[in-house]
Amino acid sequence: MIRKILKWTGLTLGMVILLVIAGFVAASVNVNRRIQEDYSFKKEEIDITADSAALARGKHLVAIKGCQDCHGTDLGGKIMMDDGAVGKLSASNLTKGNGGLPQSYGPADWLTALRHGIGTNGKPLLFMPSHETALLSEQDISAIIAYCGQVPKVDRKLPANDLGPVAIIMSALDKMPLLSVEKIDHNRPMIAKADSSEGVAQGKYLSISCSGCHREDMKGGEPLAPGFPPVPNITSSGHVGKWSQQQFITTLTTGKTPEGHVLKNDDMPWKMTAQYTKTELASLYLYLKSI
Ligand code: HEC
Ligand code: HEC
Incomplete structure (x- = not known):
């Protein structure tokens, strides 16, 4: 009797473990495929005017949009997570110091990141809230690019992203905003200017x-x-x-x-x-x- 119960408990447990492993493998395949997807969007051009009004506006936007919470106060990048379960995730060094954006990184690249959520290699940016920056006005995006383009260079090399099991499962279940590229309406035109009067x-x-x-x-x-x-x-x-x-x-x-x-x-x-x-x-x- 006991042996029979043990046998059945063992079998049930074995089945459960197998199901969990199968579920995890499926989640992992799903998330990895989405991370590796190649995207391409038409390059856009906007005027970047780096006058004092635009720089002040850019500085304010960088503060109120949380760019510094993730990319660091100096915008030189930051390790956001480094944990066995969730994995390693860093927000890029947005300056042109060592470990930062390539010297050739220009306004069209900024627009691709902020409006489409992909990097210069056409792969999705992970965990970057581009679905929110995509809704900024042309005037505001231009001010952000102007401001970020002139902050002092920071030499900081960040580790490559490496998702852990919790991040993979949460992303597969859409409980973590990992891939903003999938949430953006990529054909939506930029509004020129947002209403800046109180209301x-x-x-x-x-x-x-x-x-x-x-x-x-x-x-x-x-x-x-x-x-x-x-x-x-x-x-x-x-x-x-x-x-x-x-x-x-x-x-x-x-x-x-x-x-x-x-x-x-x-x-x-x-x-x-x-x-x-x-x-x-x-x-x-x-x-x-x-x-
Ligand atoms: C990173 C996530 C996050 C963002 C971004 C965020 N909030 Fe919150 N907010 C929370 C959470 C979580 C709480 C509840 C905290 C608690 O219970 O201690 C909260 C609480 C609040 C409260 C208190 C509500 C109450 O009933 O006491 C207000 C007001 C609020 N948020 C407004 C805002 C506004 C306005 C914005 C945008 C400008 C904003 N929040 C952005 C996560 C966020
Ligand atoms: C919730 C955290 C978070 C916030 C807020 C955030 N970012 Fe990011 N951002 C990231 C992460 C993480 C990456 C790196 C993505 C990757 O490597 O896949 C990134 C990447 C970028 C890139 C692409 C750089 C590259 O290496 O190709 C740019 C540009 C950028 N962010 C600008 C901004 C600006 C400007 C703001 C504010 C308007 C901002 N980010 C707000 C997390 C954030």
Whole structure:
């Protein structure tokens, strides 16, 4: 009897292990094929004017769009993850120092990265939120390129990306934003200029940077990764609906909500939102209250 039970438990366990291995192999084949895919898009040209207004705008955008959170304060690149389970993932050195962008890297290459999510070799950029930068106006993209093109060179060589099992499984299940190239409407033309006066239109444009976490409808959802808090609804039907504009601005600049909840910068990047101008925060508030 015992031997029979043991035999069946052993067999069941064996089956389960086999299924898990088969599932992992399938996920791994799927993700590797998508990472290796070759893409090509028509090269675009835009005017890059590096005057003081454009450079100031570029600097502001680089701060409020989180470029420095991933690429480092000096834009010289950063190891974002180095973990046996998730793997190794680094954000490129965006300067032309050693280990940085090739000397020939020009505006057309910047556009390919920011609007299509692929590198100069035609392969997808991993984990770079190009589905968000793709929605920037031509004026803003141009300002970012102008600003990044003149930051001091940084010599920093980063390790090659190497995905671990957790990243592979999460990507196969679409629980990790690994391949922005697949999420972009590549035929969408650039808008020339975004509305920069305080109001709902500016708020909607800025909220693209919140959509990666708070979802496209801003209603939040499941935690972004195991161990993180659920993402709250920030529309009029959530807490924000009850806050005054001043309370909203205080929350996004100090990380403390009117309910007394303290937001950790690692969960909700309030040190990034603290760099928005008062006008931009007011517009975000007006937009979120309107939906
Ligand atoms: C969530 C993290 C994250 C944010 C935010 C982010 N990047 Fe990236 N970016 C990456 C990673 C990771 C890569 C490297 C992708 C790879 O090697 O496959 C990358 C690659 C790039 C590349 C391509 C460089 C190359 O080696 O070909 C450019 C250009 C770039 N980012 C610019 C920006 C700019 C400008 C911003 C802000 C508007 C920004 N990134 C915001 C993570 C990020
Ligand atoms: C990297 C993911 C991420 C991004 C990007 C992000 N948020 Fe959040 N946000 C969170 C998480 C997670 C929480 C909840 C944190 C907690 O419960 O401690 C949160 C909380 C908040 C809260 C508090 C809500 C409440 O009910 O207390 C507000 C307001 C907020 N975010 C607004 C924004 C706005 C506006 C943007 C874009 C400019 C933004 N967030 C971008 C992840 C993000």
